[in-house]
Amino acid sequence: MSTTAGTTASPTGLADPDELDLRLPVSYLADGHSVRSWLLTTDHKRIAILYAITITVFFFIGGAAATLVRLELATPEADVLRADTYNKLFTLHGVVMVWFFLIPSIPNTLGNFLVPLMIGARDVAYPKLNLISWYLNLGGGLLAVAALLAGGVDTGWTFYVPYSTVFSNTWVSLTVLGVFTTGFSSIATGVNFIGTVHLLRAPGMTWFRLPLFVWAMYTTSLMFVLATPVLAVTLLLVFAERTFGLPIFDPARGGDPILFQHLFWFYSHPAVYIMVLPAMGVVSELITCFSRRKVFGYTFMVYALVAIAVIGFFTWGHHMFTSGMSPYAALVFSFLSFIVAVPSAIKVFNWTGTLYRGQVGFESPMLYALGFVGLFTLGGLTGLFLASIPVDVHVQDTYFVVAHFHYIMVGASVSAYFGGLHFWWPKITGRTYPETWARFAAILMFFGFNLTFFPQFIAGYLGMPRRYHVYPPEFQIWNVLSSAGAAVLAAAYLMPLGYLTWSLLFGERAGNNPWDASGLEWRTSSPPPRRNFFGSPRVQGGPYNYHPEGVAPVHDQPRLPSRGSLT
Amino acid sequence: MSAKSPKSETPKSEPPKSETPDPEGPGIVWRRNLPVWVVLMALLALSTWAAYWPYGRIDTAIGFGIAGAKTALVALVFMQLKHASGLVRIVAACGLFWAAILFTLTLADVLSRMANR
Amino acid sequence: MVGRLMPESASLQAVLTDRIFIGLTIASALILALVVGLLLVFAIRFRRGSKADRHPLPEIVSREFEIGWTAATIFLFVFIFWWAASAEIGAYSVPPNAIEIHVVAKQWMWKVQGSNGAREINELHVPVNAPVKLIMTSQDVIHSFFVPAFRLKRDVLPDQQTEAWFQATKTGTFHLLCTEYCGTDHARMLGRVIVMEPEAYARWLSAQPEGDDLAHQGERLFSERGCAGCHAPGSAVHAPSLAGIWERPVPLEGGRFATADAAYLRDSILQPGRDVVAGYAPVMPSYAGLLDDGEIQAITAYIRALGSEPGVVRALGTPDLRSNVPGGVRERSPAMVPGAPVLDQPGPGVRP
Structure with missing residues (x-):
C-alpha cells in the first residue's frame, strides 16, 4: 500500500500520508461496502450518515408541502387546493419538519458524528442503541408517510383536542403512533450522549475543556430525556381516546381540552430549545474558527446553555395565553418567558464579542454563522413580543407567530445546520466542496429567507390568522412577497444538494484540517478511520486555542483548496 | 443483536468508573426485568378494571396507589436504585x-x- | 397598494396594545441595530489581513462586560414584563354595566345572541363607546373569537364558557375571524363586528324581529320542555326548587358543596347523575341532545333572573341511592372568568 506523495491513490484518501504510519486503517467509509455493513453498522459515523440521508428525504417532503402551501397563499381565493387538502398539507409540513427533520437534524447527524471525536472517544457509549434509535426514527417516519399516503391528517402538528380525538376524519392515530415511535429515537439518542459525555472523555478532557458543541449536545440530551416521555404519554392518551373511546380530554364527559394543551406544550416548548441549542453549539464552533479566537466568555456560554435548557421547562404556558387559562398562571408564564430570553441574549453578545480583535474570514460556514446571529436575534426579540400578554393576545395564532418561529427554526437552526454541514463536510466525506457556490447559496438563503418571513410579521399584526388557505384580500400583498421569497429560498436549498453531491464524486480530497481549526476531530484523518483516532488522544488545554495566552494572533489563512470548484 | 437489553454493554474504550453493580450477563438481565414487566402489565389490567368501579373517591386513591406501586417497582427493581x-x-x-x-x-x-x- | 402596517385601532385595549407593540418594536430595532452593527463593524475592521490593533483583552474587562450586559438585559426584560403585565391586568376586569352578548361557535359559524333577544349569525352589532362582555361557548371543537381591530382574542371552548370584554371606540365594520384551527372551513368562519352610533344602534335593535330577552325565553323553555314538571313548587316529584339558588352553595351527595353557577347548571341539565343534590334521588333525565347550547344559555339566564336569595334551606335526608357514575364525582373545571365573576349586581370598586 505504498503511495506517492500528493496522489490520491491511497484508499484512505489522506492528502498527507507522510504524517502517519503507513499501516493505516481504512476510513470508516471504506470499511465495508455491503448494504448489510451499512444497515447493521454500530459505527456512530455511519449512523450519522444514515440519519443524514433520511432527514434530507424528510426535508424535501416537508418542503414540498410548504411549496404547495405558499403557492396557494399567493392569492386570496382557493385556486390551487381544496380546503381539506390544504389543511392536510400544512399539518404534514409541521409534523415532518419538526419531528423528522429539525429535531434529529443537528443532534443525530452532526452530533452523532462529532461528539465522540470531539471528546477523544472511539464511539458513543451505547453503539447498538445508537443504531436502534435510527431504526426507530425511520419506523416513525414510515408510519407518518403511510398516514400521508393513506389520505393524510388535518389536525395541525399540535393535535389539539377535541378536534383530533373526536372530530377529525383523518389518519390521526397512525400519525400519532409515528411521532410516538420517533420520540423514543430521541430518548435513546439523549441517553447515549449523556452516557458518552460522562464516561468516555479522553484523559485531560475535563468538563470545562469541552467544546461548546459538546456542551450543547449534552444539554439537548437532558431535554430529550426529560421532555419527550411527556409527549409520548400525551400522544398515547390521544390515541386511546380516539381509538378506544376512553374519556380523557372530551369535555362532554368531564375532560378538559386545556389539559391536553398543558401536556403537549410541556414537551413542545423544550422541543424548540432542543431545536436551537444544537445550532448554538455549531455556531460557537464556526465563529471561533473563522475569527481565529477563543470564544468570549466560555464559562458564561456554558451556563447560558444550561440555563436555557432548565428554564425552558418552566415557560410552556405562553402558548396558551388566549386559551382560557387563568390570568394568574398567565402572568407567571409571561415572567418566566422573559427570564428565559436572558441567557440567549448573553450568547448573542458573546458571539459578537468573539469577533473583536480576531482575524475574521468569510468562508461559507462563517456566512451561515453570521446569518444565524442576525436571524436568531430578530427571532428572539420577537419572542419578547409574544411573551407580553397584551401583544400576544392580539397576535396569537396569526402569522406573527409563524414568522417568529420560522426565524428561529429556519433562519437560525437550519442556517446553523448548513453551516455545520459545510464546515465538517471535509471531515465527514474527505472531500471539499466548491466554495464560491457555497457562498452564493448562503447569501441567497439569507435574502430569500428574509423575503419569505419578514412580511409575515406584518401580515400577522394586521390580523391574518394561521392555517387559513383563503384570506381577506387586504393581506394579499404580504402573502405575495412571502411566496416570492419562498421561491428564492427553495432555490437556495436546492443548490447545496447539487454542489455537495457533485463534491462527493468530483470534489478535491481534503486534508486532515483544511480550516486549521482546533478541536480533536481535526487531529485525525478526513474521513476518520473506523476507530476514530490513530493513537490515544490526550488533552492538555482548553478548547479554541486559536491564539495562545499573551501572544497576538498571527496572520493566517485556512488552507482551503479552491481548485475543484465549478467556477 | 441483543438489542433489547436495557443494561449498557461495556463501551469500547477504557472501562468507566461504574457506580452500579458489575455488568451482568443477558440471562440475569432478562430474569430480573421480564417479571417486572409482567407485574407492570398485571397492574395495568388492574387499574383499567378499577377505573370502572363505582365507589367514588376511593377509586382515585386506588389509581394513585397502583401508580405508586408501579413506580416503586420500576425504580427499585428495574433501575436498581436499591443498590445505587x-x-x-x-x-x-x-x-x-x-x-x-x-x-x-x-x-x-x-x-x-x-x-x- | 401596500396598505397599512397596523390594523385599525378601534377599541380601548387596542390603544394599550399598540403602545406596547410600538415600544417593543423600537427597542427591538435598537437592539438589532446594535448587534448587526457590531457584527459588521467587527467583521470588517478585524477582517483577516487588516491592520487593526489586536492586542489581547485584559481579563477583567471581559468579565465586567459580561456581568454588565447580563444585568442590563435582565433589567430591560423585567421592565418590559412589568409594563406589559400592568396593561394586561386592566384588560381582565369587566366594567359592571357591560352589555352582555352570548356567542355560540360551531363549525363553521358564529351564532350571536344579545341578552335582549336579538339573534345574529356571523355578525355582531354593538354601540360605540359602551363596554360589551362576550360570554362564549362552542358546540363542538375549540374556536377562537378574534377581532383584530379591537386587539381582542379569546378561545371558545366546548362545554365551558369563556369571557372577554371590549369597548369599541370607532364606528365601522371590522373583521371577526376564527383563529383556532377547527377543521375544513376554518378559513371561511368569518364574521363582521358592526359598531354603530347609539341612536343607530337603538334603531337597529328595535328593527330586530320581536324576541323575548334571554331570561323570558328561558322561562318559556323551562315550562315547554318539562323542567317545571318536577322543579316547579307544588310538583308531585321531589326535585330541588331552583328559585334563589344562583351562585349559592348547593349541598351534594357525600357532604360536598358545589356553587350553582352556569357550569353547574349546564352539567345538571346534561349529566344530571353527576352532582346530585343531597337528599334527592338521581331520577332527573338527561337533556343531552334535547336542548342545544343556545337554549341552555336561555334557561341559565332565567334561573339567574330568579335571584340569589339566601336562606333557601333544603331538608337533608339520608341518601337512598348512590351515584353509579364511574370514577367518582369531582368538581369539573369551571369557566374561565378572567378577573370578574358573572354578577347580577356590580361588585365593589370595579373600574370601568
Whole structure:
C-alpha cells in the first residue's frame, strides 16, 4: 500500500500520508461496502450518515408541502387546493419538519458524528442503541408517510383536542403512533450522549475543556430525556381516546381540552430549545474558527446553555395565553418567558464579542454563522413580543407567530445546520466542496429567507390568522412577497444538494484540517478511520486555542483548496 | 443483536468508573426485568378494571396507589436504585422533580381558575 | 397598494396594545441595530489581513462586560414584563354595566345572541363607546373569537364558557375571524363586528324581529320542555326548587358543596347523575341532545333572573341511592372568568 506523495491513490484518501504510519486503517467509509455493513453498522459515523440521508428525504417532503402551501397563499381565493387538502398539507409540513427533520437534524447527524471525536472517544457509549434509535426514527417516519399516503391528517402538528380525538376524519392515530415511535429515537439518542459525555472523555478532557458543541449536545440530551416521555404519554392518551373511546380530554364527559394543551406544550416548548441549542453549539464552533479566537466568555456560554435548557421547562404556558387559562398562571408564564430570553441574549453578545480583535474570514460556514446571529436575534426579540400578554393576545395564532418561529427554526437552526454541514463536510466525506457556490447559496438563503418571513410579521399584526388557505384580500400583498421569497429560498436549498453531491464524486480530497481549526476531530484523518483516532488522544488545554495566552494572533489563512470548484 | 437489553454493554474504550453493580450477563438481565414487566402489565389490567368501579373517591386513591406501586417497582427493581449510590438516586429523583414542574404549574392554572369566582 | 402596517385601532385595549407593540418594536430595532452593527463593524475592521490593533483583552474587562450586559438585559426584560403585565391586568376586569352578548361557535359559524333577544349569525352589532362582555361557548371543537381591530382574542371552548370584554371606540365594520384551527372551513368562519352610533344602534335593535330577552325565553323553555314538571313548587316529584339558588352553595351527595353557577347548571341539565343534590334521588333525565347550547344559555339566564336569595334551606335526608357514575364525582373545571365573576349586581370598586 505504498503511495506517492500528493496522489490520491491511497484508499484512505489522506492528502498527507507522510504524517502517519503507513499501516493505516481504512476510513470508516471504506470499511465495508455491503448494504448489510451499512444497515447493521454500530459505527456512530455511519449512523450519522444514515440519519443524514433520511432527514434530507424528510426535508424535501416537508418542503414540498410548504411549496404547495405558499403557492396557494399567493392569492386570496382557493385556486390551487381544496380546503381539506390544504389543511392536510400544512399539518404534514409541521409534523415532518419538526419531528423528522429539525429535531434529529443537528443532534443525530452532526452530533452523532462529532461528539465522540470531539471528546477523544472511539464511539458513543451505547453503539447498538445508537443504531436502534435510527431504526426507530425511520419506523416513525414510515408510519407518518403511510398516514400521508393513506389520505393524510388535518389536525395541525399540535393535535389539539377535541378536534383530533373526536372530530377529525383523518389518519390521526397512525400519525400519532409515528411521532410516538420517533420520540423514543430521541430518548435513546439523549441517553447515549449523556452516557458518552460522562464516561468516555479522553484523559485531560475535563468538563470545562469541552467544546461548546459538546456542551450543547449534552444539554439537548437532558431535554430529550426529560421532555419527550411527556409527549409520548400525551400522544398515547390521544390515541386511546380516539381509538378506544376512553374519556380523557372530551369535555362532554368531564375532560378538559386545556389539559391536553398543558401536556403537549410541556414537551413542545423544550422541543424548540432542543431545536436551537444544537445550532448554538455549531455556531460557537464556526465563529471561533473563522475569527481565529477563543470564544468570549466560555464559562458564561456554558451556563447560558444550561440555563436555557432548565428554564425552558418552566415557560410552556405562553402558548396558551388566549386559551382560557387563568390570568394568574398567565402572568407567571409571561415572567418566566422573559427570564428565559436572558441567557440567549448573553450568547448573542458573546458571539459578537468573539469577533473583536480576531482575524475574521468569510468562508461559507462563517456566512451561515453570521446569518444565524442576525436571524436568531430578530427571532428572539420577537419572542419578547409574544411573551407580553397584551401583544400576544392580539397576535396569537396569526402569522406573527409563524414568522417568529420560522426565524428561529429556519433562519437560525437550519442556517446553523448548513453551516455545520459545510464546515465538517471535509471531515465527514474527505472531500471539499466548491466554495464560491457555497457562498452564493448562503447569501441567497439569507435574502430569500428574509423575503419569505419578514412580511409575515406584518401580515400577522394586521390580523391574518394561521392555517387559513383563503384570506381577506387586504393581506394579499404580504402573502405575495412571502411566496416570492419562498421561491428564492427553495432555490437556495436546492443548490447545496447539487454542489455537495457533485463534491462527493468530483470534489478535491481534503486534508486532515483544511480550516486549521482546533478541536480533536481535526487531529485525525478526513474521513476518520473506523476507530476514530490513530493513537490515544490526550488533552492538555482548553478548547479554541486559536491564539495562545499573551501572544497576538498571527496572520493566517485556512488552507482551503479552491481548485475543484465549478467556477 | 441483543438489542433489547436495557443494561449498557461495556463501551469500547477504557472501562468507566461504574457506580452500579458489575455488568451482568443477558440471562440475569432478562430474569430480573421480564417479571417486572409482567407485574407492570398485571397492574395495568388492574387499574383499567378499577377505573370502572363505582365507589367514588376511593377509586382515585386506588389509581394513585397502583401508580405508586408501579413506580416503586420500576425504580427499585428495574433501575436498581436499591443498590445505587446517593448521586444516582438524586439524579433519578430529578425525574420526579421535572414531573412536579408540570403538575405544579398546570394545577396553578386549574386551581386559580376554580378560585376565581 | 401596500396598505397599512397596523390594523385599525378601534377599541380601548387596542390603544394599550399598540403602545406596547410600538415600544417593543423600537427597542427591538435598537437592539438589532446594535448587534448587526457590531457584527459588521467587527467583521470588517478585524477582517483577516487588516491592520487593526489586536492586542489581547485584559481579563477583567471581559468579565465586567459580561456581568454588565447580563444585568442590563435582565433589567430591560423585567421592565418590559412589568409594563406589559400592568396593561394586561386592566384588560381582565369587566366594567359592571357591560352589555352582555352570548356567542355560540360551531363549525363553521358564529351564532350571536344579545341578552335582549336579538339573534345574529356571523355578525355582531354593538354601540360605540359602551363596554360589551362576550360570554362564549362552542358546540363542538375549540374556536377562537378574534377581532383584530379591537386587539381582542379569546378561545371558545366546548362545554365551558369563556369571557372577554371590549369597548369599541370607532364606528365601522371590522373583521371577526376564527383563529383556532377547527377543521375544513376554518378559513371561511368569518364574521363582521358592526359598531354603530347609539341612536343607530337603538334603531337597529328595535328593527330586530320581536324576541323575548334571554331570561323570558328561558322561562318559556323551562315550562315547554318539562323542567317545571318536577322543579316547579307544588310538583308531585321531589326535585330541588331552583328559585334563589344562583351562585349559592348547593349541598351534594357525600357532604360536598358545589356553587350553582352556569357550569353547574349546564352539567345538571346534561349529566344530571353527576352532582346530585343531597337528599334527592338521581331520577332527573338527561337533556343531552334535547336542548342545544343556545337554549341552555336561555334557561341559565332565567334561573339567574330568579335571584340569589339566601336562606333557601333544603331538608337533608339520608341518601337512598348512590351515584353509579364511574370514577367518582369531582368538581369539573369551571369557566374561565378572567378577573370578574358573572354578577347580577356590580361588585365593589370595579373600574370601568
